[in-house]
Amino acid sequence: MAFRLRVVPETTNFDFFRAQWLTFGGSMILTVVAIVAWIAMGLNFGIDFRGGTTIRTEATEPVDVGAYRDALSGLELGDVAVTEVFDPNFADDQYVAQVRIAPLDGQESVSPETIAQVEENLRQISPSITFPSVESVGPKVSGELIWKAVLAMVAASVGIMIYIWMRFEWQFAMGAVIAIVHDIFITIGIFAIFQIKFDLTIVAALLTILGYSVNDTVVVFDRLRENLLKYKTMPLKDVMNLSVNETLSRTIMTSGTTLMALGAMLIWGGDVIRGFTFAIFVGVLLGTYSSVFVAKNLVLFVGLDRSDKPKKSDKNEFANVDA
Template sequence: MAWRLKVVPDQTNIDFFRAQWLFFWGSWVLMAAAIAVWAVMGLNFGVDFQGGTTIRTESSQPVDVGAYRQALSGLDLGDVAITQVFDPTFDADQHVAQIRIGIQDGEEAVSGEAIARAEAALRAVDPEVRFTSVESVGPKVSGELIRSAIIAVVAASLLIMVYLWMRFEWQYAVGGVVALVHDVIVTIGIFALFQIRFDLTTVAALLTILGYSINDTVVVFDRLRENLLKYKTMPLREVMNLSVNETLSRTFMTSGTTLLALFALLIWGGDVIRGFALAIIIGVLLGTYSSIYVAKNLVLYLGLPRGDKAKKPSRNAFADIDA
């Protein structure tokens, strides 16, 4: 007989709804705190959204942020941010810095002459410095990117709600979309709290979070709908608890294997992709949590039709897959 690793037993009887209202209202408090942090501290927008020029430098000499800042301070470049980039994949003599020059009022972009002066000043501090990349984005483009990002997230959420409404009852749609909003807002709040760079790759991660989170929610919703028809007299709370337990092994294995790949990207993927990997890691953890303690709790509060009034699952090629 083949040996199989069992992380979760076949039969579990965990009472996920023992402290259901504590988790439910705690989730709303967490969302409010995330919005407050977002409003007070703001997001650390990358050049994609803020506009300006980012110069990436590389040298065999250690980065002296103070010397870099002093060299650029007399050039009248406006808002300049200098950060040293750390990465475990870098060589021992590979020292990388990122210099962001913001667009000044009334200007459409940082001029080429200003960039050249900045590079010359940095070479005076470190003659071995190399400029591996220079990226510029104007304020008009960055404003369009912000609007497009907001539209993409809102449109994806609305389409997911329409899908859930058509496939299930309206209560499922409301619960699923509120859980998605919870995941996105809390993720953005974490980025604001720790001032992690927020750029287009982060928006891509947020859209990925929407798809991943709703996938886990739909799996439990589908099992819940089947169990509602199977256990017509069982209280809704117990049916929900049974459905979550029956899909627990699938949730654990899917989230676990996804996190293994994401942590590998976070550690060894380099600083360019680190924000993307971190956002999805946060989203996977939040999505697993919100599928139970936000979406299911909200559906439990709204109630569901029982018996013949319940919407029956359609029979298709995937209907018999064991989740």
């Protein structure tokens, strides 16, 4: 007999509304806290959004952040930030740092001559130092990137809302969009609270979260629509509980395997993609949670007109489209 591993029992009967004041209410509170943190603390924008120059250094001697700052203090530079980069994959004699330099007031960028002088000063305190990468972005370009990132997020959310609306009902569309906005805002709030660098790779991660979150939500909504037709007299809350229980195994297995891959990338993937991986890791957790505890609660709160549900399903050309 073949062995089958079951993470979740074949039949479950969890009441996902039992502590909704804690699950759903807590999510709403966390969303507000994330927005407040975002506004109050701001984001630690990377070079993509701030403009300026980022110099990555590598040396065989340990990084002395204070010495690096002292070496650059005599130069005519804008704001300078020196941070040491840690990674378990680095060799024992590999020490990495990032030097971020903002342009002076009235200048759009750091000149090549200034960058050369920075490198020369750093060589005087660390003879083995090398400069694997130098990235420069002007303020005009960085402003355009911020605007385009916002447009990308809004366009993706609107597209998802239209798709859900056509496939199901407007209540489902509203629940799905608010759930993914919940995921995005909390993820951004975490980046604001811990001042993790926020650059274009994080925007790509947020767009990935949008797709992953709505995929989980559509699976639950699809089963809910089937059960609404099957159990026409069952209370809406009970039909929702049944639908989530029936898709729980699929949800946990999909999210679990995704998180295993992301966890490996987070630990061993290196510092270059760590922010990107961390954003997706948090987003997958939040997306799974919102599919179970947020999206359906919003639909229940708004309510559904179940009296003409079969009639609508027959006329809606999108009703039978496969997910």
